[in-house]
Ligand SMILES: O=P(O)(O)OC[C@H]1O[C@H](OP(=O)(O)OP(=O)(O)O)[C@H](O)[C@@H]1O
């Protein structure tokens with residue numbers, strides 16, 4: 001797998017990352033969602049450099065101008081619910097992308113320290129020969145990302161697969177490195193040290209879905 005950790009290089013990305021992590025600033029849910037969206041825009045820009053470009057001629061009012069434009073058929077797939085603001089950021093840049101949505105969430109049965117991944121809702125276009133971007137802001141154990149990818153397989157074989165995430169734990173990154181094809185790209189804003197015994201990324205930011213949309217009741 002090609003792993004692109006974007007915060008290895010200093011940029012404005014670090015400001016948005018610091019705000020989603022900050023225990024007080026992150027409580028402003030509108031800013032939290034907007035910062036995830038802005039990080040999605042930055043990761044889209046970085047990822048776009050690896051798309052397939054071909055020469056095009058654009059007619060201006062005065063003459064023709066030559067420019068390279070990407071010609072990939074992009075499908076954006078995000079994992080509900082924390083994936084929604086990240087999806088919006090990606091869609092801000094990939095205007096003509098097709099879209100897929102899947103629900104994958106951790107279900108804690110009785111023991112708060114153990115959970116299973118439940119995949120329920122899935123809406124997806126044909127993926128055959130397309131460039132699939134699979135987005136989820138948090139890559140903790142990596143199980144949601146893998147379960148989602150497996151659920152998408154009946155929809156066709158993408159030409160390229162890009163995973164986009166905001167914060168990952170090193171063990172989740174290692175897990176997907178071991179389970180995805182070696183040509184897969186991972187675009188990630190930060191890789192943190194570890195997971196705690198509840199599967200939360202440390203230092204991480206807490207629960208991205210709750211911070212973006214409010215706490216949910218565990219049923
Ligand atoms: O790498 P994993 O160990 O699978 O964990 C990551 C998943 O956990 C979070 O979703 P969550 O279950 O909290 O659902 P939510 O988006 O509804 O909050 C997150 O958005 C990922 O989908």
Ligand SMILES: O=c1cc[nH]c(=O)[nH]1
Pocket residue numbers: 082138140199200201202204205206207208209
């Ligand atoms: O740290 C984590 C792990 C999974 N999901 C989150 O929202 N945060």
Ligand SMILES: [Mg+2]
Pocket residue numbers: 082207208209210
């Ligand atoms: Mg959550």
